[in-house]
Amino acid sequence: MTLDCLGRPCPVPVIELAKAIVTVEVGAVLTVLSDDPAARIDIPAWCRMRDQEYLGEEPRPAGSAYLVRRSS
Numbered sequence: 715m716t717l718d719c720l721g722r723p724c725p726v727p728v729i730e731l732a733k734a735i736v737t738v739e740v741g742a743v744l745t746v747l748s749d750d751p752a753a754r755i756d757i758p759a760w761c762r763m764r765d766q767e768y769l770g771e772e773p774r775p776a777g778s779a780y781l782v783r784r785s786s
């Protein structure tokens with residue numbers, strides 16, 4: 715599943731991630747697209763706080779793709 719948060723400022727990408735993660739199966743990967751510089755810090759921090767697996771960042775022409783595996 716891909717969540718397009720391009721052009722949306724902090725804290726919207728993390729809020730949308732929190733809403734969307736419950737809609738994917740445990741073990742599935744959710745991709746968050748964001749061009750907000752704060753997402754680079756906020757998404758990994760959210761994953762640590764919520765016991766979800768942060769798989770990393772993939773730079774894209776417009777922003778980055780942040781990969782999150784649902785752990786629970």
